[in-house]
Amino acid sequence: MLMSNRRIGTIVLVIAMIIVAISVLFTNNLARSLQVEEQKNMAIWADATQQLIVADSDADIDFFMSIIEKNTTIPVYISDAEGNVLSSRNVPEGKSGVGKHGPIELRIDETTTQYITWDDSSLLTRLTYVPYAQFALIFIFIAIAVITMLTGQRSEENRLWVGLSKETAHQLGTPISSLNAWQELLADKYPADEYVPQMKGDIERLQMIADRFQKIGSEPELQQENLIPVVQKAVHYMQARISGRIKIDDTCLNGVERTVLLNAPLLEWVIENILKNAVDAITGEGLIAFQLHENEHDVMLDITDNGKGMDNKTQRRIFEPGFTSKQRGWGLGLPLSKRIVEQYHGGKLLLKQSQPGVGTTFRIVLKKPENG
Numbered sequence: 001m002l003m004s005n006r007r008i009g010t011i012v013l014v015i016a017m018i019i020v021a022i023s024v025l026f027t028n029n030l031a032r033s034l035q036v037e038e039q040k041n042m043a044i045w046a047d048a049t050q051q052l053i054v055a056d057s058d059a060d061i062d063f064f065m066s067i068i069e070k071n072t073t074i075p076v077y078i079s080d081a082e083g084n085v086l087s088s089r090n091v092p093e094g095k096s097g098v099g100k101h102g103p104i105e106l107r108i109d110e111t112t113t114q115y116i117t118w119d120d121s122s123l124l125t126r127l128t129y130v131p132y133a134q135f136a137l138i139f140i141f142i143a144i145a146v147i148t149m150l151t152g153q154r155s156e157e158n159r160l161w162v163g164l165s166k167e168t169a170h171q172l173g174t175p176i177s178s179l180n181a182w183q184e185l186l187a188d189k190y191p192a193d194e195y196v197p198q199m200k201g202d203i204e205r206l207q208m209i210a211d212r213f214q215k216i217g218s219e220p221e222l223q224q225e226n227l228i229p230v231v232q233k234a235v236h237y238m239q240a241r242i243s244g245r246i247k248i249d250d251t252c253l254n255g256v257e258r259t260v261l262l263n264a265p266l267l268e269w270v271i272e273n274i275l276k277n278a279v280d281a282i283t284g285e286g287l288i289a290f291q292l293h294e295n296e297h298d299v300m301l302d303i304t305d306n307g308k309g310m311d312n313k314t315q316r317r318i319f320e321p322g323f324t325s326k327q328r329g330w331g332l333g334l335p336l337s338k339r340i341v342e343q344y345h346g347g348k349l350l351l352k353q354s355q356p357g358v359g360t361t362f363r364i365v366l367k368k369p370e371n372g
Contacts, residue, residue, distance in 0.1 A: 020138040024131045031127045038074055038121060039101070045071050046104040046116045049078075053108060073121040075099060078106065078114050086114065176210060179203045211265060220263040220344050224369045227258045227267075227299060231290070234271035242279050249289040256292065258299045260366040266340045267366075270349070273333040274303050274362050280326060281307025281360060298365050302352060306359040315354055341366075 048067035055061050076089045077098045085098060099117030106114040120128070183203055187196050235250050242248075278288045286306055293300040310318065310325070317323045319338050324331035334349075341349040347366040354360040 016138060020134050024134055027127065027130045027134070031124060031130075034124050034127065035120065038118075038124065041071065042074060042076070042101070042116070042118050043104065045074075045076065046106065049116070050106055053106070073123065075119040075121075077117045079103075079117065080114055091119075176203065176206050179206070208265065220266055222261040222263055222345065224259055225262055225264060227260045227262065227301070227366065228253045228256050230262065230264050230267050231271055231301065234268045234275065235290075237268075238272060238275045238279070245285045246279055246282055247287050248275070249287060252290055252292055258292065258294065260299050260368055262345060262366060266344060270337040270340050270364065271303075273337045274364075277333065278303065278305035278307060278360070281305055281309070283308065294368075297368055298347070299368060301364045301366070302361055303364075304359060304361040309356040309358050309360055310354040311356055315351055318351060319349075 044067060048064040052061055052064040052068070055064070071089065073090060075091045075095070077085050077091065078087045079085045079098050083098055085096075098115075099119045101119065102117035103115035104117075106116055108114055179199075180203055183196065183199050186193070186199070190196060231253060232250060235248050239248050275288060279286075282288075282305060288303065288305045291302040291304070293302070314325055319335050320331070321335040322331045338349045341347045341364055345366060347364065350363045350365070352361040352363040
């Protein structure tokens, strides 16, 4: 569907550009033809003026006068050798100087020569501006078409995300209910078993994941909450499940309070996704560190790892759904995280910097409450 809309939009743009190109060529040819015609008319006009000057007193000058007076559109100037305008015809008020076309010599007598110059007629002048107007119109048309296509594509992607999230939450619901029933049965039958409470914790984790997908499929409610406990909860969850050779340093968050607008379960998901990517980027021993910044309106949380980093090509594509640099992965974690932060929280998720062999920093920007 997305590809079909994109193809239709491309075809429409190509057709529009072809139409405008043909129109511009036609207009330019018409303008050139009109300019050549005006040059011919001015040559005839100059010749009639010359004949009128040299005509005998008893000659019939009505024919020449009719040619001269027939010109009612082309601005004409008659000037001397120094460029001083001696007479003019059809010249707009306030216009000074001689015409831009010509000159044609006008012999007054054996010692005096005057010069005829002219400007384009108002029709030809307006016609020369038509291609620029056409280009402006097609630019506006293309801009509107592109915006429409992008909006349609974004709407289609939104519907796809929402549908996928709701279906995932629905599909998880039934097995989670069954697992809860089995866990309760095992807890009654083996009350002293140490693994049953662990099973309960894993089932609760599955339920939380289903709840997250359910929130993605609907408009989540944002609350004014302290950001720090939400981040620390995600950190503690990840630290217990990664190699002991990788340390997560969140000491800058200790004793700090930063109130922002957030949905805690969804933001925890974002932190976990970024931490998972950081862990996957580290080979052997490594460090993941948090830094906190703020300004008048926003709180910025930086997450930096000293993993393998990314080249420029990978950096440009990391937020594309389906793109992954891992051998096993769906390429949905970072696009989903960006959607959660930017569309649901009104913030920003940015790749602040990444350098191969050095590491990567992601930045989460969240809005402060208007009153705080």
